[in-house]
Every structure is written in structure tokens, then in C-alpha cells.
Amino acid sequence: MxxxxxxxxxxxxxxxxxxxxxxxxxxxxxxxxxxxxxxxxxxxxxxxxxxxxxxxxxxxxxxxxxxxxxxxxxxxxxxxxxxxxxxxxxxRLWGDCWLELGIPALPGPGGELDALLVGVPGESADRLLDAFRAVASAAMAKLRLSELEDTDRAWTPTEIDEYDQLSAQHDRLTRLLADYAQAVTEILPAIRASSSSESSPGGVH
Incomplete structure (x- = not known):
């Protein structure tokens, strides 16, 4: 990059x-x-x-x-x-992810991230996927918070509890992003090793 x-x-x-x-x-x-x-x-x-x-x-x-x-x-x-x-x-870098969720655009499961994790040990891959899902869940909490805040009527007790739980979850977003970055840092050597193996003579092309 x-x-x-x-x-x-x-x-x-x-x-x-x-x-x-x-x-x-x-x-x-x-x-x-x-x-x-x-x-x-x-x-x-x-x-x-x-x-x-x-x-x-x-x-x-x-x-x-x-x-x-x-x-x-x-x-x-x-x-x-x-x-x-x-x-x-x-x-310009992150588009709607930044505008709507306030987070960088991250590669997620089912696409680029899965491709990067091919050949990476399962334990390392699972940690990165778990870190991604935690970030995604906390970021999506913001959307639900916005929905509740846009409600004109009085909130039900259930909605008040939900709002408090979502707020606590969203408050952890910065910490979760840091955890994701740490997981990426730790897994990079394995990703590079896997990539080098695939591109080397006799490897997968």
C-alpha cells in the first residue's frame, strides 16, 4: 500500500x-x-x-x-x-463506511479477506475474523442508535434498555478497531508467507 x-x-x-x-x-x-x-x-x-x-x-x-x-x-x-x-x-478513502459508520472500510468475510487468509493457520485466521465481526457489530450498533434517536414517540422500557446496551457496545468501537489492527499486524507474516509460497516456482499460480 x-x-x-x-x-x-x-x-x-x-x-x-x-x-x-x-x-x-x-x-x-x-x-x-x-x-x-x-x-x-x-x-x-x-x-x-x-x-x-x-x-x-x-x-x-x-x-x-x-x-x-x-x-x-x-x-x-x-x-x-x-x-x-x-x-x-x-x-474518498472509505466512502459510506466512514460517512455512515465512522470507521475505515475494512475487508470482510466472503471476499477480499477470505482470499488473503487462504493458507493462513486457522487459529490466526479465526482471531482476525472474530476481530472483524466485533468491529462490524459495534459499528452497526450506531445505525440502530440512530433509528431509536429518530423515533418521535416515547421509548418503551425495552427500547431504553436496548439503547443503553447499544451505546455501551458502540463506545467500545475505537478499542475494537485497535484490536483489529493488532490482529492484522500479527497475521501479516503468515499472509506474506502464504502469498510468497503461491507465487514461487512450483507453487499455486
Whole structure:
């Protein structure tokens, strides 16, 4: 993994244009939608009377969620550019996982993670899978918490208990992410050894 991607999530990291180019590209369709919204709402939101407030808000929200920024250029025009702020970088790196759950996008069972664990001793693989499931469960608790908080009616005693349990579970998320990172660190030598074996002459190709 390029070093720039590792540093992109850190809030105090300054990134050059070359480093920013290593991050995932913003979906071209999304970029075009933001550009269209800016064009239809031009000049920039709040810069002139009569612009479409709703359109400006939608465009601004889409740009922010996607890691884009709307900037005035040297000639007074409006450009849609990749935002270099740390929050925008995290949104480009992790998308909905970060926006909805507040966690990095992690490889999970049934796909990339299973492929990485081929040939890794079962005990090590099980520990990593357990760590992933603990993170996923704590992250999903946030969604249920949001559902409860959006309820207009008074909560039932059962819902109050559920909220307390989910809150306690979600409060452990940072610790669980650290446990996951530790499990990844410990299993990396086995993953690399398995990968080297498969790519070596006489191995599996």
C-alpha cells in the first residue's frame, strides 16, 4: 500500500498533489453532477441573489460527501476540485463506511479477506475474523442508535434498555478497531508467507 494512503487519514498530514493523486478517484458521474449543480446554481452559493437554495444545498452536500470542494479560480470562475482537507480525504478513502459508520472500510468475510487468509493457520485466521465481526457489530450498533434517536414517540422500557446496551457496545468501537489492527499486524507474516509460497516456482499460480 502506498505510504500516501496510510497518511491520508491522519488529520495533521499535509499532502502534495502527487500524494493526493494516489487516493481513490471520485466517481466521474458524481463529479459531473456536482459540476452541473454548480453550473445551474452559478455563481457560487451565497455569492449572488436569486440562486436556487435547494440546488445549492444538494450540490454542496454531494460535493462534501464525495470529498470534493467548490473553489473560485483566479479568473473568478468556479472549479470543482479534490478537497485536500483530512475529512475529505477520509471520505474518498472509505466512502459510506466512514460517512455512515465512522470507521475505515475494512475487508470482510466472503471476499477480499477470505482470499488473503487462504493458507493462513486457522487459529490466526479465526482471531482476525472474530476481530472483524466485533468491529462490524459495534459499528452497526450506531445505525440502530440512530433509528431509536429518530423515533418521535416515547421509548418503551425495552427500547431504553436496548439503547443503553447499544451505546455501551458502540463506545467500545475505537478499542475494537485497535484490536483489529493488532490482529492484522500479527497475521501479516503468515499472509506474506502464504502469498510468497503461491507465487514461487512450483507453487499455486
Amino acid at each position: 502506498p505510504y500516501a494512503r496510510l497518511g491520508a487519514a491522519a488529520p495533521d498530514t499535509l499532502m502534495s498533489a502527487e500524494d493526493m493523486a494516489v487516493l481513490p478517484d471520485v466517481d466521474e458521474h458524481t463529479r459531473k453532477l456536482v459540476e452541473l449543480g454548480v453550473f445551474l446554481g452559478a455563481p457560487a452559493p451565497s455569492a449572488a441573489p436569486g440562486y436556487n437554495d435547494d440546488l445549492a444545498a444538494i450540490t454542496s452536500d454531494l460535493a462534501g460527501r464525495s470529498g470534493l470542494a467548490v473553489r473560485r479560480n483566479d479568473t473568478g470562475g468556479i472549479d470543482v476540485v479534490d478537497d485536500i482537507d483530512p475529512e475529505a480525504r477520509r471520505r
